[in-house]
Amino acid sequence: MTLDRRTLLRAATGFAAGAALLPATARQAGAAAPFRNDVPPAWYRFRLGGYEATVISDGRLPLGKPEPAFPASPPEEIVGLLRGNFLPPDAATLEQNVLVLNTGRQLILFDTGMGESMGADSKMFGPTTGRMLANMRAAGIQPEQIDLVVLSHAHCDHCWGLVDAAGNRVFPNAQVALSEADLRYWTDDGNKRGPAFMTSFIDGAKKNLSAYQDRMVMVRDGADVAPGVTAISTPGHTVGHTCYTIESDGRSMVYTGDLAHHHILLLQRPMWEFSFDTDPKLSAQTRSRMLDRLAADRQAVLSYHFPWPGHGHVAKAGQGYVWVPEPMDLTSAG
Template sequence: MNGLSRRALLGATAGSAIAGLALPGAEAAAPFRNDLPPAWHRFRIGEFEATVLSDGALPLGDPTDSFLGVEAGEIRKMLTDNFLPPGAATLAQNALVLNTGRQLVLFDTGMGDSMGEASRMFGPTTGQLLRNMRAAGIDPAQIDMVIATHAHCDHIWALVDANGNRNFPNAQVAIAEADLRFWTDEANKRGPDFMTAFIDGARKNLAPYRDRMVMVRDGQEVIPGVTAVAAPGHTVGHHCYIISSGDRIVMNTGDLAHHQLLLLRRPGLEFSFDTDPKLSAVTRTRLLDRIARDRYAVLSYHFPWPGLGHVLREGDGYGWLPATINTTLVE
């Protein structure tokens, strides 16, 4: 046995002996942390800098209550076959901050806490956007414009705080006039139970910005490099947004599709929170076909964090190819 191997053997023997000792405090159990790190991801779109911020998980509960149009067993089988829990659907919430070099623009605000208990209707895991924004080095007062894909709770209820003060004091708000009118109209408090809370929340959050509203229009630029694309059905004024810089394009699809499997494989399914489910399915199919054909990169608000990837044709539907987030999506 040479000197090197003898020393290695002696070291291993000594280590084994020490490992067998019960050292003071060695068996103390470390407490579970039960907290999450700040969630933000930064990348480039041509000359623009983009930062995705998480507003936290949005649990929907039993997916057969939200995704309609086929037998419950088929929904559960699709999920099980793809290693997803069949009894619970959880959506991500991926808001985008775009720095064009001239303007700092936030797409959607997350749930916030403006409506108290109603803000927590989907559980305590939402409402993380402002915390994650600050962790990413962005001051809410720096936001020049908030572009709302639509006026649902998880997209605009962080425009103000619980006292009705603007969370983005220097921002304009860009939204479709159809959504502004619909979701601030008391007469629309009918139908599903959630309608009353949604309308009360939209009124509270949009009112403080009424003197600084920008109405978006299909096919027109909201700011240079950001073009509105009408996508009605989920709400009357729901819009997607094409972000273009140089030869790079990303479509922010908002709530065009809420689930990366169910509503891509079966784009004709209906979603229970759609204002017009049948129109929503038609719009979804039309735009998914365009996205796949033109090979746009995609940011989806509700697909798994951070919601970046590509849509491709897959049989009679579509598939989702997520981006690897330790690489740049579009450079």
């Protein structure tokens, strides 16, 4: 059928006349939908051999202006690296990727996020942290199901979620694994010196770790913390910082904790020092050595602070490294 110009003109005129008869509210095509500022549950699940891994977000951890976090680094180089990778040059933001490993026999939690145990101090990095428990429950995991909490170290964003504000255990049936060096250091009031954050970090570690003092497991380099989970001593960020190799059915992944905080700044410049390191020079040496190993072995990685969900690989690039995220299977994502 062919429509001539006269037929089209009559149809258009009829439509306009009909529209004029509609109420004004109907002619507005509906009001715009309101903005949604709520944050959806954030969890991601994948298989590692015979194990099931679930990454739980504790929320973003904003560092603010990056220069104070990298005090020995040239400010113009920091800005250049961030801009060159399409990141804001005046705001460094880290993720908090908490790992829950289901081995079929145990539920093992790696680190705990900021939690709510220290009141206002629990929000020292802003209101976007402390979401682990809500996201864990959204992923179908209850805190009383956790058998073992494995800590990479005893900083606030890794152990302050062990207890609630009243000091009660959040994971009532769990043991807690930590290096003895970190346990001693972060519960010693004699170390309340140097940076201003040390007092709150030590007070928070004492409150959270003391609640599990009869359930502590001391982590040793090269030893299994649980079947298929082996400790790798990586000191520097803290005196007893530890990474963990997870192996099952020929598949492996390294949970790196705070080996490197930023996927651009501390991969492309692995020898840069970070202000929250207990021993910045040792931390840089450990980081460079471990990153070289991960890249050479083409080892899968779960990084606590890298972009969500922190699952990927490290590849050598010039004098540094680049982060290669693992493609997400969205049929498993929360």
